Amino acid sequence: MTRNPATRTSATSHHAAWARDPARPRVLIARMSAIGDTILTTPVACRLRERFPGAYLAWVVEQKSARFVEGHPAIDETIVLPRGWFVSPKSVLALRRRLSPMRFDATIDCQSITKSALACWATGAPLRIGCRGRYGSELSPWLNNRLVEPRRPHLTDRSLELLGPLGIEAAAEPYESVRWDLPRSPGAEQNVARWAPDDAFAVINPGATWDSKLWEMERFGEVAKRLGERRGLASVVVWGGDREQAWAKTIAASSGGWAKLAPPTSLPELAALLRQARLLLSSDTGPMHLAVAVGAPTVGLFGSTHPDDCGPYGAPHEAVLKRFQAGGRRARRKADNAAMRQISVDDAWGACLRVLDRTACQFPHAPAAMAS
Missing domain, CATH: 3.40.50.2000 (Glycogen Phosphorylase B;)
Structure with a gap:
């Protein structure tokens, strides 16, 4: 799902030195499942949007958990995958053909397991950030190339810590002030x-x-x-x-x-x-x-x-x-x-x-x- 983003300008806009176009970085967030964990990750999108108003932000997610990503005001495109997509080499290669032309500068693997890391790898992004240590499991430490060891245990806090390599420092203490901005449905x-x-x-x-x-x-x-x-x-x-x-x-x-x-x-x-x-x-x-x-x-x-x-x-x-x-x-x-x-x-x-x-x-x- 793609939406047409409005022109975004901000007096507090920052340039992303790690991006091909520092004023318009392209970032993919990976959090496949579950619904609750996906909701807990939405502050990452909000924080990225606050820091880089001109960024192109996409989120790759499995169908069951897509509800609160699709239509989220911080997200420009939602890439929805079927459950079990990653067990088929054909599906993985098809995803790579789909994502590689999108020229992402960085990926944020908030789940840090094999399927989320595979989606990040499929982009060909030069900077692929994931978790090190107990929160980076399966093949994710090998598929991601910039590993961060979270200091705080809560899923939301440790996801925000992954933004450090992009110049967005998380708070030292748990439970910082965050925005969720979940989409509303008038109907x-x-x-x-x-x-x-x-x-x-x-x-x-x-x-x-x-x-x-x-x-x-x-x-x-x-x-x-x-x-x-x-x-x-x-x-x-x-x-x-x-x-x-x-x-x-x-x-x-x-x-x-x-x-x-x-x-x-x-x-x-x-x-x-x-x-x-x-x-x-x-x-x-x-x-x-x-x-x-x-x-x-x-x-x-x-x-x-x-x-x-x-x-x-x-x-x-x-x-x-x-x-x-x-x-x-x-x-x-x-x-x-x-x-x-x-x-x-x-x-x-x-x-x-x-x-x-x-x-x-x-x-x-x-x-x-x-x-x-």
Whole structure:
């Protein structure tokens, strides 16, 4: 997908000495998947656009995660690839024939695995930046030619550190000020306005891609009940697929009448709903990162992944971790949800209260605390 960029000028424009045309550098960002990780990488595009307003910025991504890249105001072109493209030499060579004529000056491999590094290599760019050390895996250290060892663990922070060789220094401390600028869908916002609550509300997202990330559904329901009885907040439970719909029904049944199921929602509709939410309670999954990016105060629940790596980014959000699941990524993915079950209702409720109190001034018309 290509869009026609408007002429960009800025009093703070910088020249890129590493580019063929320093006033108009050409840069490719590579982040193939997943949806949440793609959202967490969008500050890289925003930072590049701020620094080099005249740049041509493209992003290579797989189809499933393309939704929040296509139409992003910082991106000039989105290159969408099918899942599994990299296992076919024919597909890799076809991609090289497609990308090489685009004459990129630099690539930023934010994923730093074989498939993302292959896409960067296919451009023929003279400067291909990727991760060194624990975050640079598979063949990426051999396919990229400028390696950066991130100092900070969070995915967004370490992605921003890859901009160092382009003259964009990241902050020394974690959770710097970033922009997300996710594209909005007026049609989706109109659809959500037809059924979203008129009064302040919370959103509960019980689903996750790993079973080891799941919290107990009755506990979600108890938090929804407390939000209603003690804070006057009704909850909307979002879901995708039959299994998650069944979970959402369990949450609603456990909420004392304070939670209701959302209708089936697309990703743009979910973004529209979250823009209005007073709070999101979720495990570590794409909707949690989407909520942060659109400005919804967020509480994330963690057990098989670590919030230092992928928690809700920065203030005013909060992550709850009681026990981290032992083992490597594959073992943690295949584990049961024992680590998540260590999180009590009181643990989640306390985090929700802190985030609600921390953000009260942002929602002056939301109900105040009620007598318990």
